[in-house]
Amino acid sequence: MRAFRETIERDPERAAVVAGLAVDTRLGLYAGLLRARLHDIQLKRWVRTGVISKAWLGTGEEATTVGPVHALERGRDVVAPMIRNAAACCELGLPVSDMLRAYLGSEDSPARGRDLHVGAWAQGVLQPISHVGDMVPVATGIALTFKIRREPRVALTWVGDGSTKTAAAHEGTNFAAVQKLPAIFIIQNNQVALGTRLDQHHLPGNFQDWAASYGIAGAAFDGNNVLDAYAATRVAAERCRTTSAKRATPSPRRCSSIGASGIRSGCMRNT
Ligand SMILES: Cc1ncc(C[n+]2csc(CCOP(=O)(O)OP(=O)(O)O)c2C)c(N)n1
Numbered sequence: 001m002r003a004f005r006e007t008i009e010r011d012p013e014r015a016a017v018v019a020g021l022a023v024d025t026r027l028g029l030y031a032g033l034l035r036a037r038l039h040d041i042q043l044k045r046w047v048r049t050g051v052i053s054k055a056w057l058g059t060g061e062e063a064t065t066v067g068p069v070h071a072l073e074r075g076r077d078v079v080a081p082m083i084r085n086a087a088a089c090c091e092l093g094l095p096v097s098d099m100l101r102a103y104l105g106s107e108d109s110p111a112r113g114r115d116l117h118v119g120a121w122a123q124g125v126l127q128p129i130s131h132v133g134d135m136v137p138v139a140t141g142i143a144l145t146f147k148i149r150r151e152p153r154v155a156l157t158w159v160g161d162g163s164t165k166t167a168a169a170h171e172g173t174n175f176a177a178v179q180k181l182p183a184i185f186i187i188q189n190n191q192v193a194l195g196t197r198l199d200q201h202h203l204p205g206n207f208q209d210w211a212a213s214y215g216i217a218g219a220a221f222d223g224n225n226v227l228d229a230y231a232a233t234r235v236a237a238e239r240c241r242t243t244s245a246k247r248a249t250p251s252p253r254r255c256s257s258i259g260a261s262g263i264r265s266g267c268m269r270n271t
């Protein structure tokens, strides 16, 4: 508990965000974590009993999805989840039952059995695709639209540690950087990409210098601390919005932000 609190207290800006959180907001975060875990438990049960052959789980990584999604403004901001971020759909309004129906491919599932990738554009959740890294340029494109329309909105997506090595992720990140777009990219570093360990595909050991290599603002948060994840995202989103508001007079501050999440615990991957 003390370590959990100390993580937040280390950064005064994040500490102020967390101190201002209402009890209901905190309970909402807890409910989101619980919802995400129960979603995964059900899927795992179905894999074990042969109801479905495979499932994509975010077990152990819930805070990296739930915290950031809660920190955004509903009805305004947009998120593009990847395979570990199914909780984004649930937190932005899709019933867990719909998520589970998608796995079953039933007629009453959101895509009527045609596709298990679930999104809800009306609620700000872009439907994911299988290709890792590809949601980066898509989120960048959405952020470009926000900039052109001068809307104080933010686009956020998650990028697995392995997915940072795709051309799409690099191109999308760089374009967002040079165009100073209101985009947030969360590096979801669970230290493995299928069977490839982090040290086999990434020499620096962590992503500390990753944002700086694109010339944009960056910060790390503890991927096991939902309040830290929430606060880091809230700070990044506000920076994006402030810069967007000042857009008429060019600001030297970069508005694309990156929260790099260091997830310490082991986590479940594809069952
Ligand atoms: C462009 C592309 N290449 C390969 C794959 C196959 N694939 C699916 S998940 C995965 C590993 C992704 O690792 P990481 O980005 O670290 O995400 P994690 O699974 O750890 O969340 C790969 C290579 C894919 N889906 N898309």
Ligand SMILES: [Mg+2]
Pocket (backbone or CB within 6 Å): 160, 161, 162, 188, 189, 190, 191, 192, 193, 194
């Ligand atoms: Mg990974």
